[in-house]
Amino acid sequence: MLSIGLAGKPNAGKSTFFKAATLADVEIANYPFTTIDANHGVSYVRVKCPCVELGIEGGCGRCINGSRFVPVELIDVAGLVPDAHLGRGLGNEFLDSLRLAEVVIHVLDASGSTDAEGNPVGIGNYDPLKDVEFLKREISMWLFGILERNWTKLMRQYTSEKAKPEQIIYEQLGGAGVSDKDVRWALSRMDSDPATWSEDDLRRFAELLRQSSKPMIIAANKIDLAPRENIRRLMELDEIVVPVSGAAEIALRMADKAGVIRYLPGDPDFEIVGELNRAQKAGLDKIRVLLKEYGSTGVQECINRAVFDLLDYITVYPVEDENKFTDRDGVVLPDAFLMKRGSTARDLAYRVHTELGESFLFAIDARRKLRVGEKYELKDGDVIKIVATK
Ligand SMILES: Nc1nc2c(ncn2[C@@H]2O[C@H](COP(=O)(O)OP(=O)(O)O)[C@@H](O)[C@H]2O)c(=O)[nH]1
Ligand SMILES: [Mg+2]
Known part of the structure; x- marks a missing residue:
């Protein structure tokens, strides 16, 4: 599974982001587990499920109203301080947990309420732009x-x-x-x-x-507290910067789990469907204002942009029946694979099974009902049947 590392100084909000991003509702998590251990969890990229375009009646059963959540691994790297590479603050040990990461989300405290070492200093008393270069250097x-x-x-x-x-x-x-x-x-x-x-x-x-090897995206976290000027300056950087509130995302996912709102990670809004007390209502009202201003809490956007914009992955759907878009057991669009752009039909066959890769004959682009060869370059959203000698 593709691995994403969450890194940054202490108290920037890594664990909050991690908890938010790995807290999945049962409906979303059509994956057997969401927690691997304390620092490794399963999160999801959100993509448009092909079942809508393909006009599959009643949907595919693997997506939620056309939104499909495809698992990725998330690693919560413990806090890094300047000179971590010299072993400061257990630095090297923590850096080693970045080994598996293909991409890094730099969680940065955009509110400016923590200094370079992560000590609380009060909102606006530290310039978050100073943190951008430090993590790259480490x-x-x-x-x-x-x-x-x-x-x-x-x-x-x-x-x-x-x-x-x-x-x-x-x-x-x-x-x-x-x-x-x-x-x-x-x-x-x-x-x-x-x-x-x-x-x-x-x-x-x-x-x-x-x-x-470790491209980086910046999660400008704590937008619920951050002076707008900080966000504006961060957005001007020549980097991918996503305004984020990990705290708001946790609140929304918990409220959805509790059945009081309907919310899907990445949504620009939520719907209240249950009874709320006054404090809950006030909390959600605040979050709604934030969503209006920024479009979302930013957590899902970070994961998606890391995978699709930085790493340039695409999503591909292997099937066995190119007419019904099902596997052998009649399950519609059973699998969604994240693959590097440039991957071929034969790469997909290998990904499904080594044997299928070795005995590959040709593939069928199920959307166009078109036969394609081993070198066919997969496109985002492709639904593919592999035909093999055995
Ligand atoms: N207001 C606000 N506080 C946050 C947000 N994310 C994290 N925090 C708070 O920042 C502090 C440090 O968060 P934590 O996730 O433990 O940081 P870590 O050390 O980077 O793992 C905690 O008090 C969190 O509640 C956020 O989006 N908004
Ligand atoms: Mg932490």
């Missing part, structure tokens, strides 16, 4: 540390054994969730031979590796 310096530890040895291997630098570097970084593609991309942006690099060059290289 992650790239963590990667730098892994490389630097063995750099001399690695370069000796490279020059004496004529081994390929991308291979040596990739092996050294293997555990940090850096792909060979990331290494090749970063190398292509350096203008000299690795054997001649200074320490500064190696730092620059580590930062390139970070950009490629």
Whole structure:
């Protein structure tokens, strides 16, 4: 499953975001579990289910009024402080939990009520823009540390054994969730031979590796408290910045679970359907004002933008019956797979089952009833039947 890391300084709101994003109603969670352990949970991207466009009567049973929730893993990385890569505040241990993450949501306290170390200082007394660069630096310096530890040895291997630098570097970084593609991309942006690099060059290289292997989106959290000026300045940055209130999202999901409102994660509004006391009503009224201003609480938007905008994934639906859009047992659109844009029909076959990948003959684009070959590039929302020799 695709992994998303939540990182940031202490008290920025990571655990609140984590709790909100992993608190799923039974209807949404057509996945067996939502909590893996205290820091690993299951969240969902929200996509438009093809069953609506395909005109499937009565819907597919796997979506809620056309909204489909596809599971992703969320990791709550404990708070990082400046110089975490040097081991400050248990830094390295926490950085290591980012190994699995393909993308990072930087949860940032946009209200300016916590200082660089996460200590409370009162709203507006710290400039949240100062936090934007710190996390990037910690992650790239963590990667730098892994490389630097063995750099001399690695370069000796490279020059004496004529081994390929991308291979040596990739092996050294293997555990940090850096792909060979990331290494090749970063190398292509350096203008000299690795054997001649200074320490500064190696730092620059580590930062390139970070950009490629741990791209980052900013969750400008606590918008319910934040001075509007802070949000405006954050939105002007050359980054993906999403205004967020993790606290509001928790309140809405709990109220939905309790049956007093109807709300789907990511919705721009909610409907009151149960009895509310005065305090609950006042709390929800405040949240409604926030939703009107920002369009949503931002939690779902962060997950979606991380997966679809930053990582460039698409959603694909394998079926066995291209006319009824079902599996063998008649379940309509049983599975939704997140795959990298550029993936092919054969990649999908492998994803369903190794055997299906190996015995692949051709595929059928079920929407167009069109036969396509192994190299066919999957499109977002494709419904595909794989035909194999066995
Ligand atoms: N007002 C408000 N408070 C929040 C929000 N998110 C988190 N908090 C509060 O900020 C504090 C730190 O939150 P927590 O999730 O524990 O931060 P972490 O250390 O990053 O995991 C707690 O008191 C939360 O209730 C939010 O969206 N709005
Ligand atoms: Mg926490």
